[in-house]
Amino acid sequence: MLPTWLDPATVKAIGAIGIPIVTFVLGFFASRWTMTKKERKDVEQKQFENSAELMTAQLNLYQEFTAALTKYNDKVGAVTFDDFYAIATTGEKYFYQQKIISDAILSGRVDNNARDNTLVPSIVQTVNKSLPAFYKTLQSIAQKKNFEYHGELRREDYESLYRVVEKYGKLD
Amino acid sequence: MADAASGLRIKYGLGPVPTDTQVKTWARLTRQNIDSGMPREAAGAAAAKLLFPDYNTHHYASQADEIEALLRAAEGK
Numbered sequence: 616m617l618p619t620w621l622d623p624a625t626v627k628a629i630g631a632i633g634i635p636i637v638t639f640v641l642g643f644f645a646s647r648w649t650m651t652k653k654e655r656k657d658v659e660q661k662q663f664e665n666s667a668e669l670m671t672a673q674l675n676l677y678q679e680f681t682a683a684l685t686k687y688n689d690k691v692g693a694v695t696f697d698d699f700y701a702i703a704t705t706g707e708k709y710f711y712q713q714k715i716i717s718d719a720i721l722s723g724r725v726d727n728n729a730r731d732n733t734l735v736p737s738i739v740q741t742v743n744k745s746l747p748a749f750y751k752t753l754q755s756i757a758q759k760k761n762f763e764y765h766g767e768l769r770r771e772d773y774e775s776l777y778r779v780v781e782k783y784g785k786l787d
Numbered sequence: 788m789a790d791a792a793s794g795l796r797i798k799y800g801l802g803p804v805p806t807d808t809q810v811k812t813w814a815r816l817t818r819q820n821i822d823s824g825m826p827r828e829a830a831g832a833a834a835a836k837l838l839f840p841d842y843n844t845h846h847y848a849s850q851a852d853e854i855e856a857l858l859r860a861a862e863g864k
Contacts, residue, residue, distance in 0.1 A: 744852075
């Protein structure tokens with residue numbers, strides 16, 4: 616038996632007003648939760664542009680870093696603390712860019728192809744090879760030449776790089 | 788164009804740096820492959836394989852290898 620307040624007139628009113636409201640609400644949320652084809656394309660385009668920008672910045676810093684190293688290696692006569700310091704700072708900048716790239720990877724802001732073919736392999740090599748070699752060498756030079764240097768490799772300073780390696784790559 | 792040429796040389800392991808004409812031909816072939824439905828990476832590789840006889844004959848050091856070698860030289864200085 617229907618409750619007394621649910622007479623045929625009320626049912627009709629609910630049908631007339633309620634159903635359009637419910638449909639509208641569902642439609643609204645569905646459009647918020649899913650992307651149209653154009654929105655998806657826009658996201659992919661943005662991710663592609665992000666990857667390209669990150670790679671360009673990374674390449675510039677790599678060139679600065681290797682230029683400082685080459686200058687140090689090719690220097691005729693005694694190397695100075697400034698030459699050493701140039702290696703330390705350009706190296707830190709290069710690794711800092713690797714952190715920015717790692718954060719972008721972890722938050723899904725890069726293109727999948729760039730991530731798998733270029734960015735992740737580069738981060739994996741940085742963690743497995745470049746970072747340990749960088750700190751070990753700088754400590755050794757500082758000791759030999761009597762330069763003031765207290766840098767050391769601490770995982771917490773490069774946490775996002777390690778996370779990328781653990782999630783997408785392989786730790787040596 | 789020089790950047791693109793040296794990029795292609797490293798990416799596809801070529802001997803000498805490709806000429807401007809070769810780079811343009813590669814770009815055209817790649818575009819055709821993409822238009823015919825190939826994914827971007829595969830399209831580029833297929834075009835390179837077709838165009839360069841020395842495709843994948845050279846291996847170039849990665850950034851990490853280069854950094855490691857330079858650091859080693861610095862340490863020995």
